[in-house]
Amino acid sequence: xxxxxxxxxxxxxxxxxxxxxxxxxxxxxxxxxxxxxxxxxxxxxxxxxxxxxxxxxxxxxxxxxxxxxxxxxxxxxxxxxxxxxxxxxxxxxxxxxxxxxxxxxxxxxxxxxxxxxxxxxxxxxxxxxxxxxxxxxxxxxxxxxxxxxxxxxxxxxxxxxxxxxxxxxxxxxxxxxxxxxxxxxxxxxxxxxxxxxxxxxxxxxxxxxxxxxxxxxxxxxxxxxxxxxxxxxxxxxxxxxxxxxxxxxxxxxxxxxxxxxxxxxxxxxxxxxxxxxxxxxx
Amino acid sequence: xxxxxxxxxxxxxxxxxxxxxxxxxxxxxxxxxxxxxxxxxxxxxxxxxxxxxxxxxxxxxxxxxxxxxxxxxxxxxxxxxxxxxxxxxxxxxxxxxxxxxxxxxxxxxxxxxxxxxxxxxxxxxxxxxxxxxxxxxxxxxxxxxxxxxxxxxxxxxxxxxxxxxxxxxxxxxxxxxxxxxx
Numbered sequence: 001x002x003x004x005x006x007x008x009x010x011x012x013x014x015x016x017x018x019x020x021x022x023x024x025x026x027x028x029x030x031x032x033x034x035x036x037x038x039x040x041x042x043x044x045x046x047x048x049x050x051x052x053x054x055x056x057x058x059x060x061x062x063x064x065x066x067x068x069x070x071x072x073x074x075x076x077x078x079x080x081x082x083x084x085x086x087x088x089x090x091x092x093x094x095x096x097x098x099x100x101x102x103x104x105x106x107x108x109x110x111x112x113x114x115x116x117x118x119x120x121x122x123x124x125x126x127x128x129x130x131x132x133x134x135x136x137x138x139x140x141x142x143x144x145x146x147x148x149x150x151x152x153x154x155x156x157x158x159x160x161x162x163x164x165x166x167x168x169x170x171x172x173x174x175x176x177x178x179x180x181x182x183x184x185x186x187x188x189x190x191x192x193x194x195x196x197x198x199x200x201x202x203x204x205x206x207x208x209x210x211x212x213x214x215x216x217x218x219x220x221x222x223x224x225x226x227x228x229x230x231x232x233x234x235x236x237x238x239x240x241x242x243x244x245x246x247x248x249x250x251x252x253x254x255x256x257x258x259x260x261x262x263x264x265x266x267x268x269x270x271x272x273x274x275x276x277x278x279x280x281x282x
Numbered sequence: 283x284x285x286x287x288x289x290x291x292x293x294x295x296x297x298x299x300x301x302x303x304x305x306x307x308x309x310x311x312x313x314x315x316x317x318x319x320x321x322x323x324x325x326x327x328x329x330x331x332x333x334x335x336x337x338x339x340x341x342x343x344x345x346x347x348x349x350x351x352x353x354x355x356x357x358x359x360x361x362x363x364x365x366x367x368x369x370x371x372x373x374x375x376x377x378x379x380x381x382x383x384x385x386x387x388x389x390x391x392x393x394x395x396x397x398x399x400x401x402x403x404x405x406x407x408x409x410x411x412x413x414x415x416x417x418x419x420x421x422x423x424x425x426x427x428x429x430x431x432x433x434x435x436x437x438x439x440x441x442x443x444x445x446x447x448x449x450x451x452x453x454x455x456x457x458x459x460x461x462x463x464x
Contacts, residue, residue, distance in 0.1 A: 070318050081330040
C-alpha cells in the first residue's frame with residue numbers, strides 16, 4: 001500500500017488529472033516493478049514480428065507475478081506430494097493443501113463431472129484453482145500486483161477452460177455427437193437452426209462470463225481500496241484518514257474473501273461446464 | 283443508467299491511452315499466461331497431482347479397510363462376549379444342579395444311614411433281649427436244679443432215713459411240677 005499512497009500523492013498533488021487515472025495506472029500492467037521508496041526495476045521490453053504483426057512479448061509486471069504465482073503453486077503442491085513419501089499423515093501446510101484438494105475433489109469435481117473422471121480433470125481444475133487463488137492473493141501483498149485483474153490473463157484462463165470443456169465433450173461424445181447433443185431433445189424441427197446458433201453462442205458466453213467475472217471482481221476491490229486511500233489526498237485533510245483506513249481495511253478483508261471465492265467460482269463453473277459437456281443428456 | 287455510462291466512459295477513457303487501459307487486450311500477456319499455465323499444469327501433473335491423488339486414495343482405502351476391520355473385530359468380540367455369557371450361565375446352572383444333586387444325595391445317604399443305624403440298633407436290642415431271655419431261662423433251670431437239691435438235702439435232714447433217696451426225689455419232682463411256673 002505504501003507505493004500506491006506515494007504514487008497517489010505524487011499524482012494528486014502535482015495537479016494532474018485527478019479524476020482517477022492514477023487508480024487505473026496502478027492497476028494496469030506496466031514494464032516497471034515499482035518498489036518505492038526503495039527504487040524501481042525496469043523489466044526488459046521486446047517485441048517480435050510475426051507475419052507482419054508485431055507482438056509485444058515483454059516481461060511485464062503481471063507476467064512476473066504470474067511466474068511468482070506459478071513457482072509458489074509448484075512449490076507448495078510438490079512439497080505436499082513429497083510429504084506423502086514420508087508418511088500418509090499430512091502435516092502443517094501439506095494438511096491445508098490436502099484439505100483444499102479434497103474439497104475440490106469431493107465438492108466440485110465429483111458432483112459436477114463424476115467420480116470416474118477425477119483423474120482426468122482434477123489436475124486441470126486443481127491447478128486452475130491454486131493458480132488463480134495465488135494470483136489473487138499476491139495482489140493483496142504490499143508491492144504486489146494482481147495478474148487476475150488483467151483482462152488478458154483472465155481471457156487466457158477462460159480460453160484454456162473453454163478448450164478443456166470442448167475437448168472433454170468431444171472426447172466423450174464424438175465431435176458430431178457433441179454438436180448434436182447441444183440441442184435439447186424435443187425441439188420442433190423448424191426451431192433447430194435457431195437453437196443450434198443459440199447453443200453455439202452459449203458455448204462462447206460461458207467462458208466469456210468466466211473471464212469478465214474474475215477480471216471485474218479482482219479489479220473492483222482494488223479500485224475501491226485505492227479510491228478510499230485517495231480520499232485523503234483528494235480532500236487534502238489528514239482527518240479523513242481514520243475513515244479511509246478503516247474502510248480500506250474492511251475492503252481488504254473482503255478482498256481476501258473475494259480472492260478465495262473467485263478462485264472457487266472459476267473452478268466450480270469450469271467443472272460444471274465440463275460436466276455439462278460430458279453428460280449432455282441434461 | 284447515468285452511473286453505467288459513467289463506468290463505461292471510465293473504462294474506455296483509459297483504454298486508449300499510451301500506457302494501456304483496463305480493457306486492453308495484450309497478446310503478449312495472453313501468450314505468457316497460457317505458456318505459464320500449461321508449463322505449470324504439465325509439471326504439476328507429473329510431479330504433484332498423481333502422487334497426491336494416489337496417496338489420498340490409498341489413505342482413504344486404508345481408513346475404509348481399517349474401519350471395516352474394526353467393525354468386524356467389534357462384532358467378533360461381541361459374539362465372544364455373548365458366548366462367554368452363555369457359557370457362564372450354563373456353567374452356573376450346572377453348578378446349581380450339581381450342588382442340588384449332591385445335597386439330595388447327601389440327604390438320602392443320611393436318611394439311609396440313620397435308618398440303617400436304627401435297624402441295627404433295633405436288631406441289637408432284639409439280640410440283647412433274646413440273650414437276656416436265654417440267660418434268664420438258663421438261670422431258672424439252674425435255679426430249679428439247685429432248689430431241688432437243696433430241698434432234697436433239707437428233706438433228708440428232716441426225714442433222715444425215712445425215705446430212700448429215689449423215692450424222695452420223685453416226691454420232690456412231683457412237688458416242683460405242681461409249683462406255679464415262674
